[in-house]
Amino acid sequence: MKEAYIQLYNRNEKSIKILMALSILLFTIGTIGLIFRLSSWNMQLFEISLWQNLYLIFQGITTFFILKSSLKFKRFFISWNNYEISYHFPKNKHPEKFRIDEIKALKIVGNEINVLLKSDESKTINLNYAFIPKRNFIREYFETLEMNLA
Numbered sequence: 001m002k003e004a005y006i007q008l009y010n011r012n013e014k015s016i017k018i019l020m021a022l023s024i025l026l027f028t029i030g031t032i033g034l035i036f037r038l039s040s041w042n043m044q045l046f047e048i049s050l051w052q053n054l055y056l057i058f059q060g061i062t063t064f065f066i067l068k069s070s071l072k073f074k075r076f077f078i079s080w081n082n083y084e085i086s087y088h089f090p091k092n093k094h095p096e097k098f099r100i101d102e103i104k105a106l107k108i109v110g111n112e113i114n115v116l117l118k119s120d121e122s123k124t125i126n127l128n129y130a131f132i133p134k135r136n137f138i139r140e141y142f143e144t145l146e147m148n149l150a
Contacts, residue, residue, distance in 0.1 A: 005079040006138065008089070008130050011070060020067045027060025076129065078138060089129050098123060106146045111135065113142050 033053040036042070077095075078087040086097035098117060105116040113125040125142075127135045 003079075003081040004137075004141070006077060006130070006134050007074065008076040008078070008134070009073040011074050013071070013074065016067050016071055020064055023060045023063035023067065025060070026056050026063070030054070030056025030058075030060060078125070078130075080141065087125060089126060091126070096123065100145070103145075103149060106142065106149055108139065108142055108146065113139075 030053045033048055034050070034057065037048075037050055037053055073090075076088050076090060078085075078089075080086070080100075082100070084097050084099045086095055088095035098115070102117045102119070103115055104118045104120075107114045107116075111127040113127065115123040115125065117123065125138075127138055130138060
């Protein structure tokens with residue numbers, strides 16, 4: 001069977017990093033403006049109200065952490081080759097893998113794939129984490145694998 005590596009969530013990493021830099025810039029402008037506002041220094045560039053400075057700081061912080069959490073979704077995947085299947089889904093703490101020749105039984109129910117290994121260990125692959133075109137591709141692979149096991 002053909003090898004595949006499917007990333008569950010597509011993220012444009014360059015755009016996210018650019019937006020993170022802009023959020024840092026917003027935070028910096030807000031902080032400098034707040035310092036100038038609270039001190040006796042005057043600078044025309046930072047002559048905005050206290051609330052606008054606080055809003056810039058808040059917006060910079062929240063945007064940064066939202067984008068940072070968005071980058072974490074790049075680590076979730078499912079992949080397979082002729083010998084093993086490995087995956088990492090949001091509910092799993094670590095990537096998991098198992099060899100194809102260790103599969104005892106395979107059952108596809110809705111959007112869940114239940115894999116019973118020869119060691120009587122059960123693995124559940126939830127396809128709800130993947131978008132529909134990728135979900136269908138993954139399901140087709142496991143249906144083919146299920147037919148080959150029978």
